Amino acid sequence: MTTITDISDLLSVSGTHRRGMKILTFGPTGSGKSPLLASFPRPLAVIDCGEGGIQPYLKPPVVVDGKGQVNLDRVFKGEEDFCLTVSGPEQMDRAIDWVFQHEAKFASLVIDGYNLNWEDHMDFYNEKFGGDIQGGQWRIVKAGWKARQKRMMRSKMNIGISCWMRDIAYEQVQSRPGAKATLNIKPQEVAAIEKSVPYTVDIVLQMRVVTDAKNRPTPRHEIVVVKARRPRTISPKDLFIGKITKWQSDKTEDLWGLAIAPYVDDWKDGEIVDYLGMDAQEAVREEREMLAAAEDAEAGRLIRAMWSAYEGKEFKDMAGFGAWWQRVIAPTINEITPESQKLVVLAKEDIKTRMEGDSK
Numbered sequence: 001m002t003t004i005t006d007i008s009d010l011l012s013v014s015g016t017h018r019r020g021m022k023i024l025t026f027g028p029t030g031s032g033k034s035p036l037l038a039s040f041p042r043p044l045a046v047i048d049c050g051e052g053g054i055q056p057y058l059k060p061p062v063v064v065d066g067k068g069q070v071n072l073d074r075v076f077k078g079e080e081d082f083c084l085t086v087s088g089p090e091q092m093d094r095a096i097d098w099v100f101q102h103e104a105k106f107a108s109l110v111i112d113g114y115n116l117n118w119e120d121h122m123d124f125y126n127e128k129f130g131g132d133i134q135g136g137q138w139r140i141v142k143a144g145w146k147a148r149q150k151r152m153m154r155s156k157m158n159i160g161i162s163c164w165m166r167d168i169a170y171e172q173v174q175s176r177p178g179a180k181a182t183l184n185i186k187p188q189e190v191a192a193i194e195k196s197v198p199y200t201v202d203i204v205l206q207m208r209v210v211t212d213a214k215n216r217p218t219p220r221h222e223i224v225v226v227k228a229r230r231p232r233t234i235s236p237k238d239l240f241i242g243k244i245t246k247w248q249s250d251k252t253e254d255l256w257g258l259a260i261a262p263y264v265d266d267w268k269d270g271e272i273v274d275y276l277g278m279d280a281q282e283a284v285r286e287e288r289e290m291l292a293a294a295e296d297a298e299a300g301r302l303i304r305a306m307w308s309a310y311e312g313k314e315f316k317d318m319a320g321f322g323a324w325w326q327r328v329i330a331p332t333i334n335e336i337t338p339e340s341q342k343l344v345v346l347a348k349e350d351i352k353t354r355m356e357g358d359s360k
Contacts, residue, residue: 027207042078
């Protein structure tokens with residue numbers, strides 16, 4: 001009798017949205033990025049990249065002897081939020097790995113200040129390569145980053161990412177030769193993040209603060225759709241560039257319910273997608289580049305795991321190696337491209353040759 005027990009966790013009932021919603025939000029300080037992320041469905045995992053702006057909006061742990069005590073049972077019931085504060089790519093990788101190991105327990109993962117992690121990522125590799133990154137080094141720099149993007153993109157969790165808005169651009173302009181230059185100030189209302197990120201989410205939202213006649217901030221806020229991958233299951237009347245959701249910061253507002261929840265039920269995977277606010281060919285190219293870089297990173301991870309296990313003597317003979325392979329490598333290898341699989345198999349054969357030599 002044929003059963004599906006081994007792949008039951010991969011099943012997707014036809015006509016349902018298997019993944020969670022992937023949202024990028026950007027804007028100036030105080031525009032509402034953190035309240036939006038903190039409104040994502042519970043149980044909620046939070047990665048704070050160092051600003052701490054999201055902390056006041058989270059459900060805190062129980063205080064015991066004057067100190068908050070994280071209780072995972074309460075976290076997984078949605079009664080408190082789970083927050084990790086990271087600095088640098090190594091801490092970020094550890095945080096991401098932990099959350100994805102417990103992915104089935106969380107409804108949402110949000111990353112507050114993702115641009116700070118990108119800056120840390122670049123600083124790490126600039127130091128590693130001793131200066132400016134050049135040529136083939138970029139492949140190494142991007143592989144791990146884009147592998148993470150793929151991981152988040154394919155996740156069943158809702159994932160929210162926040163980043164800053166690009167700084168104002170200053171430009172000296174001469175009306176004619178010899179004339180005094182004038183200074184033009186151009187706001188750049190785009191997300192200050194690595195370029196592939198907006199192409200790997202479902203919707204990009206800009207957060208705005210409405211000002212009064214004297215340009216002073218008010219409690220009135222706007223959430224504006226600036227980019228989106230819209231499946232044909234969503235009506236153009238419901239999701240379009242420039243769509244504005246209004247809210248008040250002096251009131252308790254469910255920003256997920258206002259700005260994102262209306263699309264969730266009708267957002268179907270596998271549908272033909274309209275690219276709103278982005279060049280369709282560039283969007284497809286960025287996604288393919290991300291997937292290719294992710295494959296390189298995953299193949300490298302598997303190869304490093306094999307050599308580490310061999311050098312650490314985790315298996316003593318061919319039978320032990322075969323069992324280790326089935327336990328560690330086999331569940332993942334079919335998820336990468338045939339070209340990447342060949343690299344892993346070549347490493348496997350190299351290790352087998354080494355082991356044969358060791359036994360003589």
